[in-house]
Amino acid sequence: MQSIISYKDRGNFGNSSYRGNCSGYVIKDLLEHFFPTSKPKKFVEIFSGGGTGRDVAKALNITNSLHLDINNGWDALEDEIPSGSDFVFSHPPYWDIVKYENERGYFNTNDLSNNMPYEEFIKKLNKINAKIYCSLVNGGRHAILIGDVRKKGKYYSIIKDMDWYGELESHIIKIQYNCVSDNKVYSNNNFIPIKHEHLLIFKKNDVLVVNIKHNQEIKTNILNSISATWRDLVQATIEYYKGKATTEQIYEFLKKSKKAKNNNFIREKIRQVLNTNSNFYKLDNTWCLNIG
Ligand SMILES: C[S@@+](CC[C@H](N)C(=O)[O-])C[C@H]1O[C@@H](n2cnc3c(N)ncnc32)[C@H](O)[C@@H]1O
Numbered sequence: 001m002q003s004i005i006s007y008k009d010r011g012n013f014g015n016s017s018y019r020g021n022c023s024g025y026v027i028k029d030l031l032e033h034f035f036p037t038s039k040p041k042k043f044v045e046i047f048s049g050g051g052t053g054r055d056v057a058k059a060l061n062i063t064n065s066l067h068l069d070i071n072n073g074w075d076a077l078e079d080e081i082p083s084g085s086d087f088v089f090s091h092p093p094y095w096d097i098v099k100y101e102n103e104r105g106y107f108n109t110n111d112l113s114n115n116m117p118y119e120e121f122i123k124k125l126n127k128i129n130a131k132i133y134c135s136l137v138n139g140g141r142h143a144i145l146i147g148d149v150r151k152k153g154k155y156y157s158i159i160k161d162m163d164w165y166g167e168l169e170s171h172i173i174k175i176q177y178n179c180v181s182d183n184k185v186y187s188n189n190n191f192i193p194i195k196h197e198h199l200l201i202f203k204k205n206d207v208l209v210v211n212i213k214h215n216q217e218i219k220t221n222i223l224n225s226i227s228a229t230w231r232d233l234v235q236a237t238i239e240y241y242k243g244k245a246t247t248e249q250i251y252e253f254l255k256k257s258k259k260a261k262n263n264n265f266i267r268e269k270i271r272q273v274l275n276t277n278s279n280f281y282k283l284d285n286t287w288c289l290n291i292g
Pocket of ligand 1: 014015018019020021022023047048049050051052053068069070071074075076077091092093094100110111112113
């Protein structure tokens with residue numbers, strides 16, 4: 001196995017018409033890579049969907065495997081993950097991109113593909129990933145396959161936003177084929193289409209200590225920044241004033257900034273920045289941006 005995988009056909013594993021299924025070769029290659037000469041003690045597949053992993057296990061003569069999905073009556077949010085496995089493969093819904101209610105034919109309130117805010121989806125996925133991690137034996141692995149999402153022009157990186165449990169052993173890029181979105185005609189095609197998924201492999205390396213990586217977004221104001229230079233601050237101010245600002249407007253705006261607190265000559269500093277940077281030029285009484 002290498003850090004880029006690409007399977008044009010999905011092999012004869014599971015239900016090929018199950019929406020959002022994955023190629024059986026992903027699971028087969030993982031099992032053959034991590035268990036080249038032996039069989040896993042216990043292989044657990046979470047979000048088993050159309051039976052891809054079950055058929056792979058059969059093909060590899062793995063008898064001690066479990067394939068769990070809400071569609072066969074097992075709920076990852078509420079039910080216990082069977083413990084003692086040394087390999088878990090999980091392939092969760094990519095938020096609500098494919099609605100599994102339609103595959104099943106009935107609604108289940110705990111389906112991760114239900115309509116829900118992104119933050120709620122991430123919270124639920126974190127809960128399941130934590131449960132999977134705890135269920136592993138020490139030295140066991142959790143391989144999770146998941147894609148990114150673009151919705152209403154916004155890009156969502158699920159792997160970036162979810163918590164990571166254990167030690168990241170590999171990050172594999174899987175080339176994506178045959179997406180429903182391939183045939184979609186977009187009114188605005190000024191974006192880079194998503195043609196890959198992520199396969200992350202986490203290893204449990206300690207019985208008691210759990211390594212958790214949690215990604216947090218912090219919003220701050222450039223006026224509170226000490227990394228921004230005076231040139232950056234002046235540029236942001238002129239942009240804020242829609243491309244034109246007087247020296248006085250820039251001064252009034254920036255005198256509240258963190259940088260200004262350590263400078264007794266703000267007016268002089270602003271004038272110097274305006275006069276010595278090619279980013280700015282003067283038109284009548286206002287300063288304009290010379291970029292773009
Ligand atoms: C991306 S699909 C998995 C496809 C599978 N790898 C295959 O090849 O067919 C995601 C699956 O997650 C299941 N699912 C959604 N929420 C769940 C939950 N709370 N518990 C268990 N399964 C859930 C859906 O029923 C769906 O089958």
